[in-house]
Amino acid sequence: MIRTYHSAARITHFCDECFHDILPGEGYTGDVVIDGSHFIILKRHDRCPVDPFEEEREIFEEFDRESELREELPMAA
Numbered sequence: 001m002i003r004t005y006h007s008a009a010r011i012t013h014f015c016d017e018c019f020h021d022i023l024p025g026e027g028y029t030g031d032v033v034i035d036g037s038h039f040i041i042l043k044r045h046d047r048c049p050v051d052p053f054e055e056e057r058e059i060f061e062e063f064d065r066e067s068e069l070r071e072e073l074p075m076a077a
C-alpha cells in the first residue's frame with residue numbers, strides 16, 4: 001500500500017468493502033495500492049451501511065466450530 005487518504009465523496013463512488021455506492025457527501029477512505037504496474041484505489045465507507053459478510057461470517061463461524069471440534073480430538077491413541 002502506498003498511501004491512505006480520507007475524503008468526502010463529491011461524486012458517487014463504489015465501495016470495495018460492502019459493494020454499495022458511496023454517495024456524494026459521505027466520508028470514505030481510499031487506499032492506493034499497486035497491482036503490477038497499475039495503480040488501484042480501493043475505496044470504502046467510513047461506516048458501511050450494510051455488513052456484506054454477515055452471511056459469510058455465519059458460515060465461517062460454523063467452520064470454526066467444526067475445526068475446534070477436530071482440534072479437540074486426541075492426535076493418537
Ligand SMILES: [Zn+2]
Binds near residue numbers: 045
Ligand atoms: Zn461500504
